[in-house]
Amino acid sequence: MERKDEAEEAKSKVSVIETWLRKHRLLYVGATRHPFIHSIRDGSVDISSFKRWLEQDYIFVRAFVPFVATVLLKAWKESFDATDMDVILSGMASLNDEFAWFNKEASKWGVSLTNVAPQKANLDYCRFLESLMSSEVEYTVAITAFWAIETVYQDSFAHCLEDGSNTPEELRDTCQRWGNDGFGQYCRALQSIAEHHLEKASDDVRKRTEAAVLDVLEYEVAFWNMSQGDT
Numbered sequence: 631m632e633r634k635d636e637a638e639e640a641k642s643k644v645s646v647i648e649t650w651l652r653k654h655r656l657l658y659v660g661a662t663r664h665p666f667i668h669s670i671r672d673g674s675v676d677i678s679s680f681k682r683w684l685e686q687d688y689i690f691v692r693a694f695v696p697f698v699a700t701v702l703l704k705a706w707k708e709s710f711d712a713t714d715m716d717v718i719l720s721g722m723a724s725l726n727d728e729f730a731w732f733n734k735e736a737s738k739w740g741v742s743l744t745n746v747a748p749q750k751a752n753l754d755y756c757r758f759l760e761s762l763m764s765s766e767v768e769y770t771v772a773i774t775a776f777w778a779i780e781t782v783y784q785d786s787f788a789h790c791l792e793d794g795s796n797t798p799e800e801l802r803d804t805c806q807r808w809g810n811d812g813f814g815q816y817c818r819a820l821q822s823i824a825e826h827h828l829e830k831a832s833d834d835v836r837k838r839t840e841a842a843v844l845d846v847l848e849y850e851v852a853f854w855n856m857s858q859g860d861t
């Protein structure tokens with residue numbers, strides 16, 4: 631029956647992002663199950679590593695905000711669906727209270743966030759973000775990279791909150807920041823926006839989007855490596 635075949639076909643159809651997550655599983659696991667994340671999850675994390683991560687991530691988030699602003703601009707220009715802008719704006723809103731969170735967390739650890747020198751892996755990642763801000767970079771590439779950046783943190787820190795984890799009490803707030811269900815829902819909303827645009831994208835845009843996602847995963851691994859101390 632025609633309808634049944636179509637239904638079968640639709641069910642078996644794997645999304646573009648799902649295909650990439652399977653194809654690049656090793657790299658994805660490397661980014662979301664990094665030894666630094668495992669050390670938080672099993673409670674063996676070296677606090678000086680955590681403090682280094684906190685200082686560096688504050689620098690990253692300051693560069694991330696203008697990147698998200700350009701994704702919003704591209705959404706306004708290239709997307710006809712108002713939900714795109716709503717989801718991106720909600721992401722910007724959470725970034726707004728993220729700075730307050732960093733300042734509170736920094737004072738809790740006696741860490742100063744002013745005049746911290748960005749380390750190489752951080753500079754490289756921020757330069758990559760800047761490259762995505764160019765008007766030459768299509769919305770599909772930018773929104774999918776945005777999804778990947780958020781999802782790595784959501785997946786990593788949610789892992790530290792799962793049953794069986796031994797995350798120290800004083801680090802749970804950090805894990806909750808990105809590991810909470812609300813952030814998970816937000817990442818899924820970003821993924822469905824990215825999927826929607828990837829379905830309609832040309833092969834060329836898809837290829838460049840896949841390359842950008844791989845870049846994000848590699849920069850995230852380098853960022854965790856830097857946090858752990860092997861810059």
Ligand SMILES: Cc1ncc(CNC=O)c(N)n1
Pocket residue numbers: 687690691694728779780782783850853
């Ligand atoms: C290195 C890195 N990647 C992703 C995130 C999560 N996005 C915004 O907070 C982050 N804070 N830092």
